[in-house]
Amino acid sequence: MSTATATAPAGLESGAPRRGVAGRIVDRLGGGTVQVVMVLLGLFWLVPTLGLLVVSMRTTKVNNAEGWWTVFTKPAELTIQNYTNLLASGFTASFWNTVAITVPTTILVIGIAAMAAYAFAWMEFRGRDTGFLVVVGLLIVPIQIALIPVASFYGSVGIFGSIPGVVLFHTAFGLPFAIFLLRNFFVGIPASLLEAARMDGAPEWKIFVSVVFPLGKPAIASLGIFQFLWVWNDMLIALVFANTENQPMTKALQSQMRQFGSNVDILSSGAFLSLIIPLVLFFAFQRYFVQGMMAGSVK
Template sequence: MTVTLAPPPERIDHPEVSGPPRRSAVSRLAGLLGSRLLQSFLVLVALFWLMPVFGLLISSLRSEVDNGDSGWWTIFTAPAQLTLDNYQQLLADSTVLSALWNTVLISVPATLLVVVISSLAAYALAWMDFRGRDWLMVGIVGMLVMPIQVALIPTAKLYGAVDIFGTLPGVILFHVAFGLPFGVFLLRNFFSGVPKDLLEAARMDGASEWVVFRRVIMPIGLPAIASLGIFQFLWVWNDLLVALVFAGTDNQPITVALQSQLRQFGSNIDMLAAGSFVSMLVPLAVFFSLQRFFVQGVLAGSTK
């Protein structure tokens, strides 16, 4: 009996799995120089952007005589020019302190009212069905393009008729009215991205619309709400036009107080610089304290 042996199987050579192609030394050097050049360019842009702020700070720390004789950059060769007398005189001025307090009384209520009303309206427009909801949203978007100058004269006549012209409530109401369209539009788009299953699960557990808004929407929408608060506070704090028209002489904010000083004392750059820098500190403190939520609100929806 003959036994036939099968031939051995052919050897199959598998190609070696190679990693990504190695970059040459010239390519690595070009990439390194490119990133360094980009970083250097961004640093230069940041320095040029901050130079006016730095010049304002230095001018606020120099006397009126030094500011009139030379530029602020001379402090690098004569640092003895720096003094805190301007800030001492500014904080001793009751007009400036009153203007700062009026600015707080205007900015804080206008910001809180816009945030609260916009949050409630945005939730209703995003997750509640009612007649005319789409047309209402179209109207809100249309109000975004309305220039603020168009409403100054009609609003002034209305304020005169109801006797609130030249008062703090009148200024606050105007800021709230023109801040609501943007606030509702921003939060409505953010709230619409909340998963519907979360809301349905909460309703199945017996939660009312108020509980759903407070327990589900608010924690998720906190970054967007904080972003809206930052925007609104900065707009109201730095406003000049509305305050010039609707604020009285007894309740003018810091922007109007500084503008009146510029009109009366055009060469008083030391006091104006100190007042301007003090007025910048509060918005900067608000922004940096809420910066984490602001970044989250800006990046919301960019990734899945």
């Protein structure tokens, strides 16, 4: 009996599960190695952005004759003339139109969604659950089915082709996801904090401003980044609801491609300008974005 129980497979400790090949590889990969690999992958994904920057700073003749990587041996070919020509062509107005559409939309979506999410999470009222189910159901409604009815309505009230019309459309279709995201985050806030504020006599708006909103900054920042990127890069709504005077950068670049086709210097510089603002915004709020994505993963 002692012989049957004493023998064990070599290399295994008593009660320890046997590790596979993948497990042993993971054990040997230290944190430093993983970080180096991730940095290299990040730099690899930034290569197209670097290529776009180089193309936007060279003439069309040079871009047609050489690849962008030759800039490392011929840095004298770089010039800012493309950006000068782009700004002189009226692209500045399209840039400010994009800002005038994106910033108000993002603020409206965050403000309205945060208040609605707080109501759905912590306020008792008749039809609360039904209302939230309606919000969830609106998530699956495609934008395309509303284009013609909303365009007809905008024409009847006189805001078709205007920036407020584009802002209202983006706000309406951004609210369902925003409410759903923030409500699921707000329900994770400890109820004792809200009860303590209510016992101190604080009204609901005071609880929302002083307790819920500060604690919800990670989720709100994540929502702000998502909403900003969606509206900033949108072209479908701009093509339908924005006229020539109020067109954002995406529509302006599309019109340049339609008119000139091979006008690479204008297209590349305009595309890089439209790219750099979202990149700066993402890196500025990266810490809050990561916190918002990890919220709720650990209880």
